[in-house]
Amino acid sequence: MKNVRFRSDRLDRLGSAIFAEVAEWKREARDKGLSVINLDIGSPDQPPAELLRSVLAEASLRSDTYRYPGTEGTSAFRQTVAKWFSHRFNVELDPDTEVLSLMGTQDGLAHLPLAISNPGDAALLPDPGYPVYGAGLAVAGVEAISLPLLEENDYLPDFEAVPQAVWDKVKFMILNYPSNPLSATADLAFFERAVHAARKHGVLLVHDNAYSEMAFDGMRPPSVLEIPHASEIAIEFHSLSKSYHLAGTRLGFAVGNKEVLSALRALKNNIDFGVFLGTQEAGIAALEMDIHDPKPISGLYEGRRNVFVQALREQGWSVSMPRATMFLWARVPEGWSSRAFSQELLTSTGVASIPGNAFGARGEGYVRLALVESEPKLLDAAERIGRFIRTAQPGK
Structure with missing residues (x-):
């Protein structure tokens, strides 16, 4: 019988499977009893008008x-x-x-x-x-x-x-x-x-x-x-x-x-x-x-941006203030790779992000964080991130 592979070679060229990996990291965090704060996928947490x-x-x-x-x-x-x-x-x-x-x-x-x-x-x-x-x-x-x-x-x-x-x-x-x-x-x-x-x-x-x-x-x-x-x-x-x-x-x-x-x-x-x-x-x-009768949703995310960026800076992570979108693009602390930082942050604290190299080779050294949680949850995430940055040992 001939050996048939029921999977197109094109699928191997689609690039990073990081979103599936992050889902696995979330399960690992939950198995540890951590509550997960989802800052990985840019899926709005609010309903339409x-x-x-x-x-x-x-x-x-x-x-x-x-x-x-x-x-x-x-x-x-x-x-x-x-x-x-x-x-x-x-x-x-x-x-x-x-x-x-x-x-x-x-x-x-x-x-x-x-x-x-x-x-x-x-x-x-x-x-x-x-x-x-x-x-x-x-x-x-x-x-x-x-x-x-x-x-x-x-x-x-x-x-x-x-x-x-x-x-x-x-x-x-x-x-x-x-x-x-x-x-x-x-x-x-x-x-x-x-x-x-x-x-x-x-x-x-x-x-x-x-x-x-x-x-x-x-x-x-x-x-x-x-x-x-x-x-x-x-x-x-x-x-x-x-x-x-x-x-x-x-x-x-x-x-x-x-x-x-x-x-x-x-x-x-x-x-x-x-x-x-x-x-x-x-x-x-x-x-x-x-x-x-415009009611732009951008105001919601601008408020979250202001709260989250300020809280992260107070925790010792100097991140840029974005002018648009629902994302922060943040340089990882010294000594960390994008993937290691994102994975360890999630499995240690429950804060989910996406490593920058999932978006291309020049994304290495950064992570993406989505502003898709309420302001109290973003403040909680900032505190968790701050503790992680101060105590975790850099991984590769």
């Missing part, structure tokens, strides 16, 4: 909600996205050709390489960067080339430092500001440089803007499509998961270049039948609410 829950509940009771919704999204949803985009970024979109609904941005980002690339193509990925970028390339057989993001450069890439031979090879590049995991931000001047580089070298610019509505201190992150004629060379992904606490409903959208969105739509027409109609109605309500 009552209005959004009501819209979703009412839609779920209607008999006409359960037909196949269509991959591109309902006309009403796409028109509302275009209306919101005009309100938020002063950018006009054609809802029929420049807007595509998604089951969250991760859905679009994971499938995009299959839709626009061929095996053997290459793409520039931010390092550190969100793991789904590399996973999508691995499944599509596309080579990932690192685009270094360095702390001394405010985690912005230097396009001039990318060798011409690399530009000649890559088909697209992915950017992400505000950034997960770095919480770095970028202004319009940066996006002008990014669009110029993409146009000069003939590559598609893919911008993951999932955290556009989660910035602090009055900051309003821009869209790459605000740059004149950017849609000729760029697309952008947005999410309702974090901004409106709709994570479990899986709703996002892509906007921009018509040809790219058409290719992604064609792929998804063969994979799924679109987002549940009730979810799209909740999304419409969320975007309309943001236009007419």
Whole structure:
């Protein structure tokens, strides 16, 4: 009998399995009797606004909600996205050709390489960067080339430092500001440089803007499509998961270049039948609410950021104050590797984090902490971390 392996080799190229490992570390901590404080996964701990829950509940009771919704999204949803985009970024979109609904941005980002690339193509990925970028390339057989993001450069890439031979090879590049995991931000001047580089070298610019509505201190992150004629060379992904606490409903959208969105739509027409109609109605309500009666969730996370960063500093851990997202990107104390610090912190104190090298080689030396617990729990976590830093011996 032939030896058959019922597992694709692609799975071995998907990258870090750290999220599964952290789940194992949590079980180990609980077995020791520790209460776990979940600062690892960026899953909102609060429900959506009552209005959004009501819209979703009412839609779920209607008999006409359960037909196949269509991959591109309902006309009403796409028109509302275009209306919101005009309100938020002063950018006009054609809802029929420049807007595509998604089951969250991760859905679009994971499938995009299959839709626009061929095996053997290459793409520039931010390092550190969100793991789904590399996973999508691995499944599509596309080579990932690192685009270094360095702390001394405010985690912005230097396009001039990318060798011409690399530009000649890559088909697209992915950017992400505000950034997960770095919480770095970028202004319009940066996006002008990014669009110029993409146009000069003939590559598609893919911008993951999932955290556009989660910035602090009055900051309003821009869209790459605000740059004149950017849609000729760029697309952008947005999410309702974090901004409106709709994570479990899986709703996002892509906007921009018509040809790219058409290719992604064609792929998804063969994979799924679109987002549940009730979810799209909740999304419409969320975007309309943001236009007419905004109640930004960013204030919740800004308050948590202030409390947690101050408490960590009082405990002796000097961490940076992020300007956006729901994450802290913190350098581990001297002598620790990212993985050892994250694992020992969790199994010794119950505080869960993600080691920085899970986001790429240049994430080594850092950990990511998510602001997805209440302020009292964050203060508890800070005290536990402080005791750990003062007493634990560095591990490798």
